[in-house]
Amino acid sequence: MSIATLQRANNRISHLARQFGGAYLGGGQKTISSIKKVIVITTNKASVKASRQILDDVKYFMDNLPEKAAEVKAAQIKTDLSKTNKNLKFITQIIDEIYSVIDGEGAQIEVDDKNMKTFISNITKTKEALHYGSDYLLLVQSVMTARKEIKEGKSKTYTIDEFLAKQKS
């Protein structure tokens, strides 16, 4: 089930996010310890593996995006996507802060660590894919609602003249 895969991705993202807990966030003061903590997390193999697993789960979810109305559990998907985006926001905020340290203060330090590069790349791709998926599902849900309304006879039928007259009224 694709929704179960999204939930698994969420759990992994939450776990990853928790590891960053305590690091500087939201513009808090950067310290050597907090910078070190972020660098240690983003350069270790376990984090790279986790980011790859998250990306694979999201890819599976995207490949199996529900096409049939009956398969879409609208409220559940909305909740899970919301949770995922919140978690990803947390992680990408840290990535942004890594870059602010690297590029800020005239330091111009290049990311040469392979693990960190892969980690950042995986998380960035995950975020992009989820934004696309979120938008796609929102449109699917609104079309489902419209089709349901038509099926239940709640829609109104207009000739073009009636419709244009309605616009003017």
Add this chain to the structure above:
Amino acid sequence: MYSLDIPPSVDERLANFAKSSPSINNKLQELVNNPEAVAVPTGKPAIGDFYVNAGRYAITFDINHDNQSVQLLSVVTRPYLHKLLTGKIQI
């Protein structure tokens, strides 16, 4: 000549957008005259079988040949719809 079948969830959005983008009404006129001539397949039935660009907006819809109606399903901005139709997820 086809009729327009408009569900309540689409009606309000359509009315609001039509106020700021008169080309929506022009496009709907073309649509009911000859749906096949302006309908572009989405290739993704979940968001509507067809779409048509109308100014800043795009409308997705189904065509019901049995009762000669065009069922409007969503009104969204063109870039938004085109992103969803052409978006490739590079993973």
